[in-house]
Amino acid sequence: MHTATDTYGHVCAALTTTFRIPEHELSPEATLEQLELDSLALAELVLVLEERLGVKADSGRATRTTTLAEVAAHLDELRTAGTAAR
Amino acid sequence: MTPARPPIAVTGLGLLTPAGEGAEATWAAVCAGHSLAARDPALNGLPVDFSCRLPLQDEDIDRAIGRTSWRMGRFAKLAVLAAREAVRDAGLDPANWQGARVATVIGCGMGGTEKWEEQYARLDRHGPDRVSPLAIPMIIPNLATGEVSIDLHAHGISVAPATACASGATAIALARDLLAADLCDVAVAGGAEAAISRMGVTGFWRMGALSERTGAIGEASRPFAADRDGFVIAEGAGVLVLERAADAAARRARPRVLLAGCGSTSDAHHPTAPPDTAHGADAALRTALDEAGLAPYDVDHVNAHGTSTPLNDATEAALIARALPHRPSVTANKGVLGHSLGAAGAIEAALTILTIQHRHVPPIANLQAPAPDFDIDCVTKQPRHQDVRTAVSHSFGFGGHNVVLAFTAT
Numbered sequence: 001m002h003t004a005t006d007t008y009g010h011v012c013a014a015l016t017t018t019f020r021i022p023e024h025e026l027s028p029e030a031t032l033e034q035l036e037l038d039s040l041a042l043a044e045l046v047l048v049l050e051e052r053l054g055v056k057a058d059s060g061r062a063t064r065t066t067t068l069a070e071v072a073a074h075l076d077e078l079r080t081a082g083t084a085a086r
Numbered sequence: 087m088t089p090a091r092p093p094i095a096v097t098g099l100g101l102l103t104p105a106g107e108g109a110e111a112t113w114a115a116v117c118a119g120h121s122l123a124a125r126d127p128a129l130n131g132l133p134v135d136f137s138c139r140l141p142l143q144d145e146d147i148d149r150a151i152g153r154t155s156w157r158m159g160r161f162a163k164l165a166v167l168a169a170r171e172a173v174r175d176a177g178l179d180p181a182n183w184q185g186a187r188v189a190t191v192i193g194c195g196m197g198g199t200e201k202w203e204e205q206y207a208r209l210d211r212h213g214p215d216r217v218s219p220l221a222i223p224m225i226i227p228n229l230a231t232g233e234v235s236i237d238l239h240a241h242g243i244s245v246a247p248a249t250a251c252a253s254g255a256t257a258i259a260l261a262r263d264l265l266a267a268d269l270c271d272v273a274v275a276g277g278a279e280a281a282i283s284r285m286g287v288t289g290f291w292r293m294g295a296l297s298e299r300t301g302a303i304g305e306a307s308r309p310f311a312a313d314r315d316g317f318v319i320a321e322g323a324g325v326l327v328l329e330r331a332a333d334a335a336a337r338r339a340r341p342r343v344l345l346a347g348c349g350s351t352s353d354a355h356h357p358t359a360p361p362d363t364a365h366g367a368d369a370a371l372r373t374a375l376d377e378a379g380l381a382p383y384d385v386d387h388v389n390a391h392g393t394s395t396p397l398n399d400a401t402e403a404a405l406i407a408r409a410l411p412h413r414p415s416v417t418a419n420k421g422v423l424g425h426s427l428g429a430a431g432a433i434e435a436a437l438t439i440l441t442i443q444h445r446h447v448p449p450i451a452n453l454q455a456p457a458p459d460f461d462i463d464c465v466t467k468q469p470r471h472q473d474v475r476t477a478v479s480h481s482f483g484f485g486g487h488n489v490v491l492a493f494t495a496t
Contacts, residue, residue, distance in 0.1 A: 019156045020148065040157065043219035056215075 002079055007053070008072040014048045015068075028069035032062065039064075049075060055082055091266040091377065095334040095341035096493070098176025098327030099436045100168040100276075103423050104138035104320055107150075108171060112433070113440050116422045116448040117469045121304045123318045123424055129287055134296045136303045137282045138320035138424030140164070157220055158233055159198035164323035164429075165230035165278035166237045172274060173238060176327035177339055180238040188240035189270035190231045191261045192325070193253030195428030195483070196281035197227035203285050227428075230278040230323075242270045250483030251391070251425065253277050254324060254432025259348035259489055261328050271333055276325030276432035287319055293358065295395055307425075308452035309392030309418035310399050310464050317393040320424030324432035326439075343439045346380065346476070346494040349373030353486030359397065360482065364405040370488040371409055371478065378492045380476060385414045385492075387447055387477040388462075389438040392418025393425055402480065403460035413463040415472055417441070421451030431481035435491050438479040442495050447472050 008028065015021045021035050032042055046059045049071075055078040062071055101108065104122040105115030115122065122138045129135040140147075148155040151163050158166070169192070173180060180188075201224040208216045223229055228246035235244040243264060247256040254277020261275035290296050297306035297316035307318040334341050349370035355361045375382060388410065390402055406416060419434050426433060441447055447470045456464040474495070481489045 020153050036153070040219055040223070044156065047216070047218060051216075 004076050007076040011072050030068050033064035093331040094262050094345040095329050095331040096326050096343050097334050097339045098172040100171025100325045102164050102168045103322040116419050119449040119451050121451045123303045134291050159224035160280035161278045162230045162233040165192050165234050168323035168325040169234045172325040172327045185239045185241040187271040189242040189264050189273045190235040190240045190244040191257040191275040192231035193247040193257035193277040193428050194227035194230050195250045195253045198225040199281045199286040200283040201225050203283050249487035252431050252481040252483035252487040252489045253428035255481035255489035259350050262348050273328040277429040278323035279427040279429040280321040305452050307394045307421050309394045309421050309450050310456045311453050312457035314394045316395050318424040320426040322426040322429045324436045341496050343442050343493045347374040347378030347492040349490040351488045358484045360401045364401045367405050367488045370490040374490040374492040382410050383412045384476050387474045388416045389434050389479040390418045391480040391482045403462050407461040415447050416462050416464050418450050435479045438477050442474045
């Protein structure tokens with residue numbers, strides 16, 4: 001089982017480890033653009049999160065104006081759906 | 087004879103090698119004269135399972151690079167770190183320089199082979215959706231020079247020569263040409279390579295180029311020894327900062343040495359084997375000396391290509407004995423550091439410069455005495471004190487590329 005907070009934690013962990021973004025820059029309201037993530041970075045972030053969470057994300061849901069909370073919410077829906085399907 | 091081009095000053099250098107981070111670490115290791123080869127877990131199960139890797143953790147490298155590390159292949163990271171050191175050493179500040187007049191020329195022989203193999207495995211096992219969008223930028227070999235230009239805000243010409251194991255030396259020779267043609271005021275030039283991958287190592291092994299001394303790894307790289315059997319693959323980066331000597335003097339920068347001449351030729355003979363006569367290497371040496379306004383007997387010291395392969399070392403020793411019959415001292419840094427392919431020419435250029443500055447010639451690792459049929463004066467066992475005024479650095483690459491760089495004391 002997982003929680004929404006747990007999904008947000010995974011997003012933050014990817015950003016601080018893979019992308020070396022300092023933790024103090026991360027907040028649910030921060031947009032990917034504010035974190036200096038370009039289109040290649042977004043595509044890589046989606047791949048990293050898909051692998052960590054075992055879901056297939058819609059990359060259109062992670063754009064430069066998407067907030068971390070929105071990314072986490074989308075992934076969370078997918079995780080819940082994935083669990084329900086099982 | 088007068089030099090055909092303006093004198094070029096080397097004002098900075100940076101090294102990242104199996105000896106560690108920074109030029110001083112590498113200098114200390116080559117002077118100690120012990121091989122840095124070690125068993126390599128990434129090569130487990132292969133016929134040759136050892137290499138010379140950087141003694142740094144990925145995390146340390148990424149922390150040093152900073153926030154852009156996620157998008158860089160390993161070879162690009164090494165280039166960026168060595169370039170930063172070189173620029174710092176030159177007393178230049180990318181925040182203030184006229185970036186449009188700064189060229190970046192970083193050679194690379196292979197590119198990101200490890201990433202290529204990793205991503206191919208993902209494609210094969212998990213399908214195209216699991217291939218990283220960074221696969222291409224992490225593989226293409228010009229991304230070392232590209233990332234260096236970004237990191238240093240250098241907007242001048244940026245190019246990545248690929249002349250295999252001569253790439254780093256070709257970069258320095260090309261940078262000299264760019265300065266001589268007034269196409270830039272500062273050139274950040276060198277080579278970077280991180281190609282210790284399973285496929286890369288296997289490919290070199292299949293060619294018969296690698297030492298197979300798996301039972302005595304520390305003795306595997308032994309340039310000019312009678313019982314040498316191949317090279318030991320390595321990784322690293324070496325970068326120099328070059329400026330016209332007059333420009334360096336105008337900003338009161340103290341040159342380490344002068345790059346007095348460069349010779350670049352092609353064997354036009356065979357993809358991987360040198361001709362017996364070494365006519366291309368010979369012409370490169372003579373061109374470098376002609377350009378510098380020097381005669382062969384002016385050469386005090388040779389930093390040899392010295393790969394520890396049977397063929398290279400035999401051909402090169404014969405060339406040195408024939409072209410420089412006054413027996414200048416000879417060293418070969420690959421005994422300690424292994425062969426970092428496209429980076430080697432630049433790393434060895436930097437060590438040649440340090441040899442002139444320190445008046446010390448590092449010994450060749452694992453060499454008691456050169457093979458009896460080699461009539462050259464190899465420095466063995468311990469560093470030799472020598473007042474080196476003029477030194478040449480040899481680099482030869484698959485493809486028949488020959489590059490000789492001639493450095494002189496200031």
